Structure formats: structure tokens, C-alpha cells
Amino acid sequence: MSSLSFLSWERERGTVPFGVPWRLTIGAKGRGNGFCSILVLCVALWLCLPPDVEAQVPRILGQGAAATGMGNAFAAQADDASALHYNPAGMTQLRGLEVMFGALLAGGTTDFTQAGTGATSVGDRYGPVAWPPPGHLYLTANLKDLGMKILGDLTVGIGLTVPFGSMTRYPENGPLRNIVTYATLPLFDIKPTIAYKVSDSLSLGLGADIYTFSQQFGQGQFERQSISPLTGAKTEFNGKGTTAGFNVSLLYTALRNAEGKPLANVAVIYRSRAALPLSGELLSNGMKVANATSTLVAPPIISGAIAIWPVRDQAHEWKLELDVDHVGWNSDRDLNLHCSTVCSPTGSVINQPLNWRSGYTILVGTEYRWLQPAWLPEWEVALRAGYSQQQNQMPDSTFDPGIPASNSHIPSVGLGFLCKEGGSLLGLMRCGNLGVGSFKAKGIGVDIAYAAAIYEDRVVTGNTGLRAAVNGEYRSIFHTGALSFRFMF
Numbered sequence: 001m002s003s004l005s006f007l008s009w010e011r012e013r014g015t016v017p018f019g020v021p022w023r024l025t026i027g028a029k030g031r032g033n034g035f036c037s038i039l040v041l042c043v044a045l046w047l048c049l050p051p052d053v054e055a056q057v058p059r060i061l062g063q064g065a066a067a068t069g070m071g072n073a074f075a076a077q078a079d080d081a082s083a084l085h086y087n088p089a090g091m092t093q094l095r096g097l098e099v100m101f102g103a104l105l106a107g108g109t110t111d112f113t114q115a116g117t118g119a120t121s122v123g124d125r126y127g128p129v130a131w132p133p134p135g136h137l138y139l140t141a142n143l144k145d146l147g148m149k150i151l152g153d154l155t156v157g158i159g160l161t162v163p164f165g166s167m168t169r170y171p172e173n174g175p176l177r178n179i180v181t182y183a184t185l186p187l188f189d190i191k192p193t194i195a196y197k198v199s200d201s202l203s204l205g206l207g208a209d210i211y212t213f214s215q216q217f218g219q220g221q222f223e224r225q226s227i228s229p230l231t232g233a234k235t236e237f238n239g240k241g242t243t244a245g246f247n248v249s250l251l252y253t254a255l256r257n258a259e260g261k262p263l264a265n266v267a268v269i270y271r272s273r274a275a276l277p278l279s280g281e282l283l284s285n286g287m288k289v290a291n292a293t294s295t296l297v298a299p300p301i302i303s304g305a306i307a308i309w310p311v312r313d314q315a316h317e318w319k320l321e322l323d324v325d326h327v328g329w330n331s332d333r334d335l336n337l338h339c340s341t342v343c344s345p346t347g348s349v350i351n352q353p354l355n356w357r358s359g360y361t362i363l364v365g366t367e368y369r370w371l372q373p374a375w376l377p378e379w380e381v382a383l384r385a386g387y388s389q390q391q392n393q394m395p396d397s398t399f400d401p402g403i404p405a406s407n408s409h410i411p412s413v414g415l416g417f418l419c420k421e422g423g424s425l426l427g428l429m430r431c432g433n434l435g436v437g438s439f440k441a442k443g444i445g446v447d448i449a450y451a452a453a454i455y456e457d458r459v460v461t462g463n464t465g466l467r468a469a470v471n472g473e474y475r476s477i478f479h480t481g482a483l484s485f486r487f488m489f
Contacts, residue, residue, distance in 0.1 A: 068449040069384035091195040093203075101485055194207070208244055235284050241277040246271075314371065367416075
């Protein structure tokens with residue numbers, strides 16, 4: 001006889017904790033096997049909180065230090081290897097072979113003051129910065145430049161990014177302990193991509209987005225933990241999986257200068273919705289109590305951008321850009337959890353409505369380049385600044401402290417240095433000497449940036465039962481330092 005055979009559910013008047021009007025009673029025969037049933041129930045009660053699995057994670061906008069320094073307003077410029085992420089059609093502007101890699105050092109805190117009790121708690125990124133840090137890696141190859149002219153003006157590339165992700169930790173003895181104490185999502189996007197130059201004015205891009213996890217980073221899976229309100233046990237749901245989406249893009253150059261360089265670019269990018277199945281376990285104090293599955297959804301994103309260069313000559317370049325993203329968060333209407341056994345008063349399915357709202361992200365940025373500075377011969381130097389604004393997508397009724405969503409304002413600044421073939425690298429060697437045999441670098445670049453995500457103070461109200469614990473004021477600020485290296489061959 002199963003351990004659940006001795007369970008009975010009784011409606012309890014006047015007590016409706018977090019919307020589940022039931023209490024569990026265990027018959028005398030069930031004292032041995034009933035313990036496992038209690039564990040299942042405790043996990044189930046925790047999972048009944050609406051915003052659990054982190055399909056709701058915010059986008060990580062910074063996927064290259066140069067773009068980060070410009071507020072990530074980069075889709076219409078797209079002139080380094082990170083174009084593979086921001087606007088794949090822009091890869092046709094790159095020459096030869098280009099490699100780019102780097103990381104984001106992200107840290108910050110969320111200060112919470114609970115309504116009614118005045119209790120406080122501070123959430124962080126599991127330390128001063130999230131570790132391992134979100135990274136990016138790009139490899140692009142202009143096949144015509146590499147001698148494969150039969151394919152026309154075709155550029156191919158592959159990238160690895162972390163476009164959605166989070167890591168949040170709250171004290172296990174704090175007022176949010178029954179909601180969330182730890183949440184992480186180390187989700188990767190593998191991006192095989194092609195771009196074709198249709199004419200001097202128009203380029204098109206097409207790519208895949210393969211979302212998956214890796215054991216090389218953390219536990220290689222989504223995790224979310226909290227403390228059971230019934231037993232005090234540490235409960236956890238974890239899961240991993242793989243899925244794919246796609247992206248299409250264009251870059252149109254409306255105006256060029258006498259040297260053929262763009263003076264006005266227009267870009268459009270579409271990134272598809274992708275449903276990621278998660279398969280994992282429910283745990284209580286490290287002990288498995290059930291298998292569980294759910295579905296995490298990456299939202300569709302439509303982006304439009306325009307860039308102009310008021311100054312672009314042999315000595316200087318000045319760019320201004322405006323990008324607008326529409327993020328379809330409302331495609332994620334619910335996040336139901338399916339258990340291998342009874343895990344809620346309604347059976348083996350835990351309904352988790354999300355009711356998120358779609359919204360816009362506005363990004364503006366500027367860059368000023370010195371192409372031949374007398375004070376640094378054979379180098380290019382860039383000064384960058386930008387600002388982006390993201391709208392809150394999470395209503396109070398499904399607010400998740402693990403993702404303290406609010407309207408956010410993100411100013412940024414950055415610097416870029418590019419050492420060309422004849423330039424000297426720290427006075428030790430010529431940049432053009434890096435390589436093997438005839439395979440020598442034509443340029444070596446370093447980009448750095450800093451961005452501060454300042455969240456508007458948010459007061460969450462209206463939740464009842466156990467979820468009343470999330471009611472209160474949230475104040476969040478996050479800091480990001482970005483570093484990228486570029487090698488052009």
C-alpha cells in the first residue's frame with residue numbers, strides 16, 4: 001500500500017493559507033510511511049506560491065563590453081563580433097576572422113522591509129558578485145575574405161551567451177524564508193548564425209538559439225530553495241533541459257560617406273519564443289520526494305534600431321543610436337508543475353499562474369572614436385555612454401522576491417582600445433606579430449564598461465496567507481562591470 005493511502009484531506013474553515021483551504025491528517029497506520037507524504041506536501045505547499053520556476057527571469061542585456069558601455073544600444077551599429085547577438089545581419093560588416101570573449105561581473109542587493117511586521121531582509125548575488133559570472137564568446141568568419149568567394153558575401157559565426165539568468169540569496173532565518181532563500185538559473189544560449197550581404201545597402205541574418213545548461217557552471221541546472229512553513233525543512237526544486245528557437249534580422253544602410261562608411265543605419269531583429277522543458281526533482285533536506293517537470297519560456301522579442309554618425313572621417317567618428325525592444329512576457333501565462341506523485345491538494349499538478357505583462361525596453365547610446373590619435377599611434381580609442389529603461393512586467397499578485405522586478409534605469413559608461421597591426425602592445429611587441437606563421441592578428445581590442453541598474457522603489461500589496469510575507473517595500477540596485485577582448489585576423 002502506498003504511503004499516500006493513509007492521507008485524508010479536510011476542509012478547515014477560517015484558515016486558508018496561500019489559497020489552499022486544506023489541512024492534512026494522517027491515520028494511525030500511516031505514521032511510518034506518512035513521513036514521506038508530509039515531505040511531499042511541504043514541497044507542494046511551497047510550490048503553490050505562484051511565481052516559482054524562473055521563467056520570469058529578466059533579460060541580461062549586456063552581451064559585450066562595447067555595447068554595454070553604450071547602454072546596449074548597438075543593434076544598428078553592430079560592428080564587432082557581438083553583432084552575432086545584437087544584430088546578426090551586422091556580421092557582414094566584419095572582415096576576415098574575428099574572435100571575441102568576455103564576462104560580466106554583476107553584484108548588488110535588494111533591501112526588503114516587510115509590511116506590518118517591519119522585519120527586514122537583504123538579498124544578494126550569493127556574495128559580492130554572482131559566480132560564475134555570465135559570459136560571452138563569439139567567433140565570426142567572412143568567407144569571401146577567407147577565399148571562399150563561390151558563396152558570395154556570406155559570413156558565418158557561432159556564439160555562446162547567457163541572455164536570461166539570475167542568482168539571488170536571502171537569509172534562511174529572514175521574513176522571506178518560506179518564499180525563497182536561493183534561486184539560480186545558469187541558462188546558456190548556443191547561437192549558430194549566418195549573415196548574407198544582399199547589396200551594398202542591405203544585409204540579412206538568420207540564426208538558431210539553442211537553450212541548455214552545462215555542468216561546467218554551478219550545478220548545471222535551475223534551482224530554487226526555501227524553508228518549509230510546516231516542518232522547517234529546506235525544500236528545493238531543480239530541473240534542466242534543452243530547447244531551440246530562432247532569430248531573423250536585417251541591417252539597412254540608408255546613407256554612406258565618401259569612403260563608403262555608414263552614416264545612417266536601420267535595424268530590425270526578431271527573436272522567437274522558445275519553450276524549455278525542465279525535468280528534475282523535488283527535494284526536502286536533500287532527500288528526493290518526487291520527480292517533477294515544468295516548462296520555462298523565453299519570450300519573443302522584436303527590436304528596432306536606428307544609428308546616425310554626425311561625424312565620420314579619417315580621424316574621428318561620433319555615433320548616436322536609439323533602440324526599442326518589445327518583450328512578449330505575456331506569452332508566459334502559467335508555469336504549472338507536474339509531479340510523479342500526488343503533490344498538492346488537487347493531485348499531481350500544481351497550477352501556477354503568472355499573468356505577466358509585455359513591455360518595452362528603451363536604449364540610447366553614443367560612442368566617440370579617435371581613429372589616429374597622435375598621443376597613441378596606430379591605436380583606436382573609444383569613449384562611450386548610454387542609458388536604458390526597462391518596464392516592470394510582474395504584477396503584485398505574482399511578485400517573486402527572487403526576481404525583484406520594478407521599473408529600472410540603467411546608466412552606463414565605457415572605454416575601448418584597439419591596437420592595429422603597427423601599434424605597440426605595452427611597448428613589448430607589435431600587435432601585428434601576434435599569431436602563428438602567416439596567420440597574424442590585424443587588431444587586438446580591449447573594451448571595458450560599467451553599468452548601474454537603479455530600480456524604482458516598489459511597494460507590493462494585496463497578497464494573503466503565506467504569500468502575505470512578500471508584501472512590503474523593495475529597494476534594489478545592481479552593478480555590472482563588463483570586460484571583452486577582441487582578436488581580428
